[in-house]
Amino acid sequence: MSSIVNRQEKMFSLLYRCEASRATFFSLVDSNGDTMLHLAAKLSPPSQLARISGAALQMQRELQWYKEVESIMNHPLKDVPNKNNQTTRELFTDEHKDLLVKGEEWMKGSSPSCTVVGALIITIMFTVPGGNVQETGYPIFKNKKSFTVFIVADAISLFSSSTSVLMFLGILTSRYADEDFLKSLPKKLIFGLSTLFLSIATMMVTFCAALIIMLNGRLEVVIPVVLLASIPVTFFMLLQFPLLVEIFMSTYGPGIFNKKMKRWY
Numbered sequence: 001m002s003s004i005v006n007r008q009e010k011m012f013s014l015l016y017r018c019e020a021s022r023a024t025f026f027s028l029v030d031s032n033g034d035t036m037l038h039l040a041a042k043l044s045p046p047s048q049l050a051r052i053s054g055a056a057l058q059m060q061r062e063l064q065w066y067k068e069v070e071s072i073m074n075h076p077l078k079d080v081p082n083k084n085n086q087t088t089r090e091l092f093t094d095e096h097k098d099l100l101v102k103g104e105e106w107m108k109g110s111s112p113s114c115t116v117v118g119a120l121i122i123t124i125m126f127t128v129p130g131g132n133v134q135e136t137g138y139p140i141f142k143n144k145k146s147f148t149v150f151i152v153a154d155a156i157s158l159f160s161s162s163t164s165v166l167m168f169l170g171i172l173t174s175r176y177a178d179e180d181f182l183k184s185l186p187k188k189l190i191f192g193l194s195t196l197f198l199s200i201a202t203m204m205v206t207f208c209a210a211l212i213i214m215l216n217g218r219l220e221v222v223i224p225v226v227l228l229a230s231i232p233v234t235f236f237m238l239l240q241f242p243l244l245v246e247i248f249m250s251t252y253g254p255g256i257f258n259k260k261m262k263r264w265y
Helices: 007-016 018-024 036-043 057-070 088-095 097-124 145-172 184-214 219-252
Strands: none
Touching: 018 036, 018 097, 036 057, 036 088, 057 184, 057 219, 088 097, 097 145, 097 184, 145 184, 184 219
16 A cells, blocks of 8 residues: 555556456555545655656646556445545545646746747748849749748748647646646647747758858858857757656656566566
């Protein structure tokens, strides 16, 4: 029981692999009438929650624990109330109500800054360097290969930043039920951050192509300017990319339990 209460993934995996005693183990009930699923529905110890960054990811991990234990519990015990007359689902909701609020605040606090960045990219994209030929209305540099690179990268940056802004606006207007923290909200955040990074990368390609066009390929000027312009972009991506990786692994990774762990006998 302590492996569930203290969220010990490795110990739980070992117990899961012990098929002979697994059914007996998950049928146990403690003195408070709590089943294994009741214990999984309780809030993790603060020391375990502190290992995970962000209240939204903490809520997701709590749901993963609950869902995993629920999937292997005996069906008759799933909806049995404890001595406080609480079902497992009611206990989970009661125990995690504060974390749910913190998770919502964390998601809504992270989204506006990314929305602002995406909106800024939208406003500066699709400005054609050099202007147009007055007689025809076509861009002056339309026959240059670097201009083709500029147009393609500019279009990708514009579309991806627009998509990113829409995804973050969707996060801000989501309902924030506890179940949404398992898949729905993390998927939106992953997609929003991914498209934002794509828009930033293609924006830099657009900027480089525009400089090459305007300066007629003078690399001794283009390279230093591009390096200087890359500094704030690099800082932003270094700060946000680890978060994207963590959310992706938490949502689409192998899971918190190793069900293929070898037995100790």
